[in-house]
Amino acid sequence: MPRVKDEMVREPVAATVPATRRELLALFRSRGHAGFPVVKGDTRKLVGVVTRQHVFEQPDEAQVALLMDPNPPTTYPEAPLREAARLVVQHRLRVLPVVNGANDLVGLLSPRELLTGIPIPNGHVASLLSRRLVPVHQATPTNVALEVLRVTRATALPLLDDDGRFAGLVTDGDILAHMRVAETTVRSVAGLAAESDAWRWEGLREERSVRHGSRSLELPNVPVASIARRNVETLGPNAALQEAVDLFLGGAVHHVPIVADEGHIIDLLSESDVLAALLPAPPPR
Numbered sequence: 001m002p003r004v005k006d007e008m009v010r011e012p013v014a015a016t017v018p019a020t021r022r023e024l025l026a027l028f029r030s031r032g033h034a035g036f037p038v039v040k041g042d043t044r045k046l047v048g049v050v051t052r053q054h055v056f057e058q059p060d061e062a063q064v065a066l067l068m069d070p071n072p073p074t075t076y077p078e079a080p081l082r083e084a085a086r087l088v089v090q091h092r093l094r095v096l097p098v099v100n101g102a103n104d105l106v107g108l109l110s111p112r113e114l115l116t117g118i119p120i121p122n123g124h125v126a127s128l129l130s131r132r133l134v135p136v137h138q139a140t141p142t143n144v145a146l147e148v149l150r151v152t153r154a155t156a157l158p159l160l161d162d163d164g165r166f167a168g169l170v171t172d173g174d175i176l177a178h179m180r181v182a183e184t185t186v187r188s189v190a191g192l193a194a195e196s197d198a199w200r201w202e203g204l205r206e207e208r209s210v211r212h213g214s215r216s217l218e219l220p221n222v223p224v225a226s227i228a229r230r231n232v233e234t235l236g237p238n239a240a241l242q243e244a245v246d247l248f249l250g251g252a253v254h255h256v257p258i259v260a261d262e263g264h265i266i267d268l269l270s271e272s273d274v275l276a277a278l279l280p281a282p283p284p285r
Helices: 021-031 052-057 081-091 111-117 142-152 172-177 241-250 271-278
Strands: 015-017 035-040 046-051 096-099 105-109 156-160 166-171 180-190 208-218 255-259 265-270
Touching: 015 046, 021 035, 021 052, 021 172, 021 180, 035 105, 046 052, 046 096, 052 142, 052 172, 081 096, 081 111, 081 271, 105 111, 111 241, 111 271, 142 156, 142 172, 156 265, 166 172, 166 255, 241 255, 241 271, 265 271
Parallel strands: 015 035
Antiparallel strands: 035 046, 096 105, 156 166, 180 208, 255 265
């Protein structure tokens, strides 16, 4: 029986705490991963998991410790691989940390590693289609596309042209790659009395100017098509399931658009969608 240790990424890259959002964004950009385990300082003690979605959901939070999930699901090296796959599917995980008995991070699983260790049956892509995709027009402003990702918790959005045909794909990674932390200085006035206080006299009001920094996430004010992927490999609904898996395993592809002959998108297939279909239903209780 395949075990987690057979497929896990050993000595995975991890985010650390304490750290800032700016440092986290730099890590996301340099590695291109969908999420990271988080360890404490210079140790390998697991303290959480942080994903792109966490950044989107808390745009005003600047500390990794407050962005991350502090209680993520974990697995261990000797666990059956299918058991780990069920955790990933059940919780819709981007990353699954592998820990030892001391809660030290010793490995990592993502849907991609799991797909390499589970046999792929014969079949066609059509059997996996759920039609849960969230398309947007290619002229949609980038900040609106971000809001759609945040609200729907989708990881990618197909783009449509003026004729309603598939025109490209924008992922949460594409959005995050163009985010920047904007710093502004805010001035506020504090005093003992307000201008409208009837009892105030000139000698009582004492004002002081307070300046503090404000850090927010910003995106370029451009149509989402300008940061999207245009030359995306697609499959038809009659493609073999193995073709989709080969695309996932062959490169940095986490989504495969399923497109009809006339160019209209039917669905957007993710690694997790395929993984879920490969797992037999759990026995009834």
